[in-house]
Amino acid sequence: MSLPLLEANRLEKSFAGVRALRGVSMSLKPAEVLAVIGENGAGKSTLMKILAGVQSADSGELKVDGAARAFRSVGEALSHGVALIHQELNLAETLDVGANIFLGREPRRFGLIDERKIRSEARRYLDQVGLSIDPTTPLNALPIGQQQLVEIAKALSVNARVLIMDEPTSSLSGHEAQSLLKLIDTLRSRGVGIVYISHRLAEVEAIADRVEVLRDGENAGALQKGEICHAKMVSLMVGRELSQFYPHQTLAPGAAILDVQELRTATHPKHRNSLTVHAGEIVGIAGLVGAGRTELLEAIFGVNPPVGGTVLVQGFPLNTRSPQAVIKAGVALVPEDRKHSGLVLEMSVRENISLATLARDQRLGFLNREREQSLCQEMTSAMNIKTPSADQPVQFLSGGNQQKVVIGKWLAAAPRVLLLDEPTRGIDIGAKQEIYRLMDELASRGVGILFVSSELEEIIGMADRALVMHEGRIRGELKRAELSEESIMNLATGGDASHGSSIVQTASPFSL
Amino acid sequence: MKKILGILALLIVVCILTACLSSSFLSAYNIENVLRRSALFGILSIGVAFVIITGGIDLSLGSVVCLVGCALPWLLTVQHWPLSLAIPTVAALSIGIGLAHGLLVTKLRIQPFIVTLCGLLLYRGIARGFTRDQTVGFGNEFKPLRTLATGKIPFLPGFDIPAPLIFLVVVAIVAAIFLNRTIYGRYLLALGRNPQAATYSGIRTERMTILAYVISSGLAGLGGALFVLDVNSAQPVDFGNFYELYAIAAAVLGGCSLRGGEGAIVGVLIGAALMQVLRNTITLVTEKNNVEFAIIGAVILVGVIADELTRRIAYRRRTAQALRQTITSEA
Numbered sequence: 001m002s003l004p005l006l007e008a009n010r011l012e013k014s015f016a017g018v019r020a021l022r023g024v025s026m027s028l029k030p031a032e033v034l035a036v037i038g039e040n041g042a043g044k045s046t047l048m049k050i051l052a053g054v055q056s057a058d059s060g061e062l063k064v065d066g067a068a069r070a071f072r073s074v075g076e077a078l079s080h081g082v083a084l085i086h087q088e089l090n091l092a093e094t095l096d097v098g099a100n101i102f103l104g105r106e107p108r109r110f111g112l113i114d115e116r117k118i119r120s121e122a123r124r125y126l127d128q129v130g131l132s133i134d135p136t137t138p139l140n141a142l143p144i145g146q147q148q149l150v151e152i153a154k155a156l157s158v159n160a161r162v163l164i165m166d167e168p169t170s171s172l173s174g175h176e177a178q179s180l181l182k183l184i185d186t187l188r189s190r191g192v193g194i195v196y197i198s199h200r201l202a203e204v205e206a207i208a209d210r211v212e213v214l215r216d217g218e219n220a221g222a223l224q225k226g227e228i229c230h231a232k233m234v235s236l237m238v239g240r241e242l243s244q245f246y247p248h249q250t251l252a253p254g255a256a257i258l259d260v261q262e263l264r265t266a267t268h269p270k271h272r273n274s275l276t277v278h279a280g281e282i283v284g285i286a287g288l289v290g291a292g293r294t295e296l297l298e299a300i301f302g303v304n305p306p307v308g309g310t311v312l313v314q315g316f317p318l319n320t321r322s323p324q325a326v327i328k329a330g331v332a333l334v335p336e337d338r339k340h341s342g343l344v345l346e347m348s349v350r351e352n353i354s355l356a357t358l359a360r361d362q363r364l365g366f367l368n369r370e371r372e373q374s375l376c377q378e379m380t381s382a383m384n385i386k387t388p389s390a391d392q393p394v395q396f397l398s399g400g401n402q403q404k405v406v407i408g409k410w411l412a413a414a415p416r417v418l419l420l421d422e423p424t425r426g427i428d429i430g431a432k433q434e435i436y437r438l439m440d441e442l443a444s445r446g447v448g449i450l451f452v453s454s455e456l457e458e459i460i461g462m463a464d465r466a467l468v469m470h471e472g473r474i475r476g477e478l479k480r481a482e483l484s485e486e487s488i489m490n491l492a493t494g495g496d497a498s499h500g501s502s503i504v505q506t507a508s509p510f511s512l
Numbered sequence: 513m514k515k516i517l518g519i520l521a522l523l524i525v526v527c528i529l530t531a532c533l534s535s536s537f538l539s540a541y542n543i544e545n546v547l548r549r550s551a552l553f554g555i556l557s558i559g560v561a562f563v564i565i566t567g568g569i570d571l572s573l574g575s576v577v578c579l580v581g582c583a584l585p586w587l588l589t590v591q592h593w594p595l596s597l598a599i600p601t602v603a604a605l606s607i608g609i610g611l612a613h614g615l616l617v618t619k620l621r622i623q624p625f626i627v628t629l630c631g632l633l634l635y636r637g638i639a640r641g642f643t644r645d646q647t648v649g650f651g652n653e654f655k656p657l658r659t660l661a662t663g664k665i666p667f668l669p670g671f672d673i674p675a676p677l678i679f680l681v682v683v684a685i686v687a688a689i690f691l692n693r694t695i696y697g698r699y700l701l702a703l704g705r706n707p708q709a710a711t712y713s714g715i716r717t718e719r720m721t722i723l724a725y726v727i728s729s730g731l732a733g734l735g736g737a738l739f740v741l742d743v744n745s746a747q748p749v750d751f752g753n754f755y756e757l758y759a760i761a762a763a764v765l766g767g768c769s770l771r772g773g774e775g776a777i778v779g780v781l782i783g784a785a786l787m788q789v790l791r792n793t794i795t796l797v798t799e800k801n802n803v804e805f806a807i808i809g810a811v812i813l814v815g816v817i818a819d820e821l822t823r824r825i826a827y828r829r830r831t832a833q834a835l836r837q838t839i840t841s842e843a
Contacts, residue, residue: 327714358695
């Protein structure tokens with residue numbers, strides 16, 4: 001039994017009187033991948049920040065190689081071999097790769113930066129992460145996945161023995177994520193200990209030697225290698241069984257309400273995509289990141305106008321060059337990135353909810369304040385938005401409540417077609433369930449729903465029918481009975497539909 | 513709101529201090545004069561506030577003041593155009609300039625700083641060109657027209673309201689209603705904070721941005737006309753010089769954030785008044801104005817620093833409060 005590389009005992013941390021960690025313990029052995037999972041707000045990020053020296057704990061102890069340490073800065077943690085690979089990358093975009101790896105500790109010769117040494121050393125560390133690029137490449141010329149590898153190379157260059165990775169695959173394509181997981185495997189075989197935080201449970205299943213689950217700032221349980229499975233992780237995270245999770249009831253679909261014919265998006269102009277959504281139907285769009293799903297929704301909505309094709313709503317063609325016309329025709333889009341596209345963060349809950357319906361409710365150009373107020377009240381209670389007041393700026397709400405504000409904004413417009421792009425990304429499980437319930441309720445009122453999701457279980461749990469996209473085109477369609485992780489992944493990775501339906505019989509734990 | 517009270521307090525303090533240091537500050541003549549200058553600069557400041565609210569900037573308005581201020585007497589006295597033609601011409605000119613700025617900023621996506629910096633050079637150059645650098649003025653003519661700027665409305669015995677103040681009040685009321693009570697004002701505030709979210713909410717952000725530049729140049733044109741009517745003649749080399757900076761400073765002091773999305777007309781008015789009172793104070797107290805820029809620069813800097821610090825404290829308090837409320841509502 002080797003000594004733990006990193007050990008934390010009964011860590012506590014409070015912010016302004018709020019207890020984020022209530023006595024969390026964990027340990028990491030050399031050559032081990034420990035996954036830390038939990039809902040948003042469970043305390044994962046706080047724990048990681050304490051381990052990496054970004055923040056210090058109020059109480060509890062931290063040991064490196066069995067010796068008690070208290071990191072007061074990231075630099076101190078680094079000097080003991082603990083490195084944090086941030087969720088949002090921490091690199092200087094305009095500098096080259098070599099300069100980034102040695103940023104702040106450049107090798108010098110006669111007082112000047114020794115470029116030659118930077119290049120040769122950088123190449124060595126880049127080799128270790130399997131990146132065969134020239135160290136003089138500007139960082140911003142690299143795709144995000146390779147930038148992340150540069151960050152890992154940087155950590156290796158300071159002899160990090162513990163790598164803490166916070167949602168490392170959240171912005172990677174499927175292929176990039178795969179090669180990252182392979183790299184983690186290699187690093188593990190070299191004795192590096194890795195703390196891996198992810199919402200993507202499939203990855204955790206694939207890579208983790210052990211799983212530590214946090215809930216409400218406490219240890220909720222741990223799973224050893226043989227026990228790690230999706231259902232157990234979820235039930236530890238939420239403290240309840242998965243089977244209650246998706247409320248979806250399939251309804252007999254009504255008339256076609258959204259009809260997309262041979263639509264070509266600006267990003268993938270070669271491919272013509274057609275699809276139909278009926279009233280009361282929930283259609284999922286699955287696929288890997290970068291498959292063109294968001295582009296398809298944004299083309300329908302007119303924010304990124306299509307380069308060809310037609311869209312009909314209840315039989316009438318849409319002017320897809322103008323979001324105003326699309327909204328007027330009864331189409332709403334809840335975008336993927338709520339902070340950049342969904343909300344005006346500094347504005348209040350009320351102002352955000354009314355933003356898309358101001359034009360409809362205007363009186364000769366003047367704001368209709370009573371209507372605005374009543375809409376806000378209606379949506380706050382319908383969506384169960386937790387906010388101290390209607391005047392609270394939305395930046396101070398939790399992610400789940402922010403997302404409910406975005407959805408509330410579009411419910412206020414009473415849409416007939418609702419486009420949802422990753423509607424539950426980054427929000428906690430309670431809010432997720434509320435959003436699922438709402439989707440179901442809207443469908444029962446005859447709204448046609450088209451939603452994009454990267455979470456396979458969400459597609460399987462919520463969709464009456466799923467379209468699977470691969471590299472810009474709809475690769476195939478799966479009926480509810482055919483939905484399984486295997487059938488979706490097969491199409492999403494470029495397999496064909498016939499193969500997909502042949503494995504439909506294999507029961508998936510998520511076809512409820 | 514707190515910000516506006518802060519700047520109002522500063523204005524009152526400066527007024528009291530100046531009244532103590534100089535007996536002529538509170539004379540009817542001086543008050544009328546300060547009010548007139550504040551009114552003229554207030555009109556410019558309100559215009560540029562709209563552009564600042566969209567997250568842009570308008571550096572050209574001093575040159576627009578110069579162009580209109582020179583073109584109006586030049587058309588009337590040199591070219592002998594009738595009034596009914598000259599007035600619409602300068603109005604169309606200033607609105608056309610705003611339209612051009614707005615189109616360049618939205619359709620070609622050139623940075624507002626660059627577009628209006630080029631405007632700053634261009635319009636003054638044009639004014640100097642057609643006047644051949646000669647001073648243009650009304651002489652003894654156009655007395656009735658000039659009362660628009662020089663006129664006085666009897667108010668109290670020995671104290672009259674300068675005519676430009678009436679223009680300012682009208683412009684300010686319309687602007688405040690537009691910004692706070694119409695959907696378009698809300699659109700401007702939203703797109704100033706987050707143009708992408710505004711677009712995704714179905715707002716025609718480009719049109720609204722163009723409108724803001726039109727308002728800015730249009731009011732600069734109105735200001736330019738009133739300025740030249742007030743002083744009777746314009747020297748193209750320096751007429752309206754630095755006026756854009758006074759206007760931007762007034763808007764920023766009055767609570768507009770250069771990050772966009774923030775601003776109130778009342779604040780801008782107080783900011784404009786503060787700038788003019790400060791200039792007046794410097795003239796009265798030092799009897800020369802060679803340190804004017806230094807003092808004004810320092811005051812603006814202090815104001816902006818104070819604002820940034822209070823903003824940070826408020827943000828921190830609010831975040832902690834929001835966190836606490838979420839926890840208790842979930843518990």
